[in-house]
Amino acid sequence: MQRIPFGPTRFRKLLPPLAFFALLFCTRPASAALGGDVASIAADQALLAASVSIVRAERYTMHELAAATGTKVREYLDSEGKVFAVTWQGPFRPNLRQLLGSYYETFLKAADSRMSRGPLNISLPGLVIHMSGHQRAFYGRAYAADRVPQGLSTDEIH
Amino acid sequence: MRGHRLRRTGLACASAALLCLGAACSDSSGAAPNHIAALADNVAEVTVDPGLPLIGYVNGLFATVTVCVPGTSDCQSIDHVLVDTGSSGLRLLGSELTIALPAWTDDSSGLPLAECTQFVDSYIWGSLRSADIKIAGEQASNLAVQVVDESTYPVPNDCTGKSADTAKDLGANGIVGVGTLVQDCGAACAASLSSGNPGLYYTCASASTGGCQAAAVPTAKQVSNPVAFFTQDNNGTIIELPAVPAAGAPSVTGSLVFGIGTRDNNVLAGAKVIRLDEYGTFLTQYPTPNGRYAMSFVDSGSNGIYFLDSSTTRIPACRGQLSSFYCPASEMNLSAKGQDVNGVVTVKVNFSIANPGILLTNSTISALDNLGGPSISPSSGDIGMYFDWGLPFYFGRNVFTAITGQSTPGGIGPFVAF
Numbered sequence: 001m002q003r004i005p006f007g008p009t010r011f012r013k014l015l016p017p018l019a020f021f022a023l024l025f026c027t028r029p030a031s032a033a034l035g036g037d038v039a040s041i042a043a044d045q046a047l048l049a050a051s052v053s054i055v056r057a058e059r060y061t062m063h064e065l066a067a068a069t070g071t072k073v074r075e076y077l078d079s080e081g082k083v084f085a086v087t088w089q090g091p092f093r094p095n096l097r098q099l100l101g102s103y104y105e106t107f108l109k110a111a112d113s114r115m116s117r118g119p120l121n122i123s124l125p126g127l128v129i130h131m132s133g134h135q136r137a138f139y140g141r142a143y144a145a146d147r148v149p150q151g152l153s154t155d156e157i158h
Numbered sequence: 159m160r161g162h163r164l165r166r167t168g169l170a171c172a173s174a175a176l177l178c179l180g181a182a183c184s185d186s187s188g189a190a191p192n193h194i195a196a197l198a199d200n201v202a203e204v205t206v207d208p209g210l211p212l213i214g215y216v217n218g219l220f221a222t223v224t225v226c227v228p229g230t231s232d233c234q235s236i237d238h239v240l241v242d243t244g245s246s247g248l249r250l251l252g253s254e255l256t257i258a259l260p261a262w263t264d265d266s267s268g269l270p271l272a273e274c275t276q277f278v279d280s281y282i283w284g285s286l287r288s289a290d291i292k293i294a295g296e297q298a299s300n301l302a303v304q305v306v307d308e309s310t311y312p313v314p315n316d317c318t319g320k321s322a323d324t325a326k327d328l329g330a331n332g333i334v335g336v337g338t339l340v341q342d343c344g345a346a347c348a349a350s351l352s353s354g355n356p357g358l359y360y361t362c363a364s365a366s367t368g369g370c371q372a373a374a375v376p377t378a379k380q381v382s383n384p385v386a387f388f389t390q391d392n393n394g395t396i397i398e399l400p401a402v403p404a405a406g407a408p409s410v411t412g413s414l415v416f417g418i419g420t421r422d423n424n425v426l427a428g429a430k431v432i433r434l435d436e437y438g439t440f441l442t443q444y445p446t447p448n449g450r451y452a453m454s455f456v457d458s459g460s461n462g463i464y465f466l467d468s469s470t471t472r473i474p475a476c477r478g479q480l481s482s483f484y485c486p487a488s489e490m491n492l493s494a495k496g497q498d499v500n501g502v503v504t505v506k507v508n509f510s511i512a513n514p515g516i517l518l519t520n521s522t523i524s525a526l527d528n529l530g531g532p533s534i535s536p537s538s539g540d541i542g543m544y545f546d547w548g549l550p551f552y553f554g555r556n557v558f559t560a561i562t563g564q565s566t567p568g569g570i571g572p573f574v575a576f
Binding site: 093116132 | 217218244245246276277278279280315316318319320335337339342343344346352353354355356358437438439453455457459460461462464482483531532533534535537538539540541542544546548
């Protein structure tokens with residue numbers, strides 16, 4: 001199903017300097033999380049009305065956003081500050097268009113061809129997604145497989 | 159309800175599957191067959207069948223639900239409504255509804271309410287209407303029903319995931335959520351939008367884009383489990399389905415019983431009570447006792463038993479079209495234990511996993527009790543710490559679901575018992 005993207009795409013391309021200010025002042029930012037940079041996390045934080053804690057590990061930095069709804073979103077950044085993985089856990093799903101960013105349409109296409117009614121598992125060359133749970137208990141994990149730092153086990157993304 | 163139906167291709171095989179005829183069946187443990195309640199005021203017939211034309215649903219549990227304009231005899235019965243213990247509330251396809259149910263409106267603004275209902279990877283969008291809901295001889299009066307429809311009000315940008323708003327995507331004419339929760343959202347959706355409201359409910363001032371805006375809605379106005387609002391037999395349900403032979407069955411008929419310990423036909427008897435936490439989860443031990451998965455749940459809307467991954471279970475996954483499922487070389491008889499949230503009661507659960515290749519060669523099969531699949535590696539922290547006990551768990555068992563806060567002879571809900 002075709003959905004309306006966040007904001008006018010052409011503005012994102014033509015006016016990159018404005019994007020920074022958009023993130024500061026808007027709750028509907030132009031950039032999104034997976035594949036985005038640290039600024040996109042600030043946008044997610046605003047959207048979720050979340051508090052943030054930061055964990056630094058050898059191969060990544062993890063920002064944990066604790067939303068007031070009780071849902072926890074974690075975003076994993078590589079040494080260049082790019083988000084290579086996101087996870088969520090809690091009573092409500094986060095906004096997937098926001099969190100999956102440029103991967104959202106790929107997710108929709110892959111979900112459309114799934115074979116089961118149960119957890120969703122998508123395994124594409126550049127994208128691995130798991131979603132599960134039921135009403136008021138949702139879990140999910142998505143990572144850009146080709147952006148996971150070398151030497152990092154994907155088990156550490158949770 | 160989770161995700162989408164199983165799609166099948168290939169030609170129908172001429173060979174007929176063995177029919178499982180009620181008491182003639184027994185489960186793999188050799189236990190006595192479960193008793194299926196006869197139809198009564200508090201007992202509705204449920205079927206596991208291929209569902210709507212061209213859908214080919216596998217392990218979908220369906221009932222017929224009647225909705226009426228409140229207080230009138232202007233009613234409509236809708237068949238093939240999915241019975242889902244993983245959610246709460248009645249949602250019906252707008253395309254199926256021929257009677258004019260009145261709008262369900264916001265108390266403060268008077269505007270019509272709509273909802274973006276979240277499922278695992280999908281959403282259901284549509285406005286709310288007021289209806290008397292009838293199943294068997296039970297009735298819930300003047301309750302909110304979600305009418306699934308993307309044409310009256312456009313889907314808001316914040317309503318994300320895959321759309322499940324058509325018969326094709328839903329695989330049913332609706333969903334009746336009869337889980338442990340009273341409301342689908344609860345206190346969070348009644349909170350102010352700036353303090354923890356997930357924004358699932360909307361007021362709709364117009365049918366133009368952006369005409370629906372997120373709104374706080376008190377719990378009494380939320381879409382709710384109709385059973386909790388029946389005038390009697392309102393503390394929970396029992397799903398009673400016969401066992402199914404290993405090769406599957408074209409269809410299965412059973413009973414959806416309302417009330418727990420309210421009549422002679424719904425006593426707990428020897429069923430063991432597994433208390434759940436507020437999210438409906440309990441602990442599964444597999445292998446017992448050291449594998450411990452604390453976020454497990456029972457869900458009639460899941461079509462298989464989904465657990466762990468191939469490297470943990472050493473059960474290979476299927477390839478190609480069936481890759482969501484486990485494909486052992488021969489049927490595996492497995493055993494787990496369910497443990498209640500207080501760590502007091504444990505119940506043994508026998509289950510089987512087999513290669514579901516028959517689904518590709520015999521398109522008449524709609525009930526398969528050994529269908530299972532991988533979820534995710536349990537090494538992935540909390541995210542993988544669950545068994546999703548889907549419909550195969552229900553075959554050959556009477557499974558009680560007690561609603562949160564309702565009292566029963568087995569204690570106050572939420573719990574499951576079997």
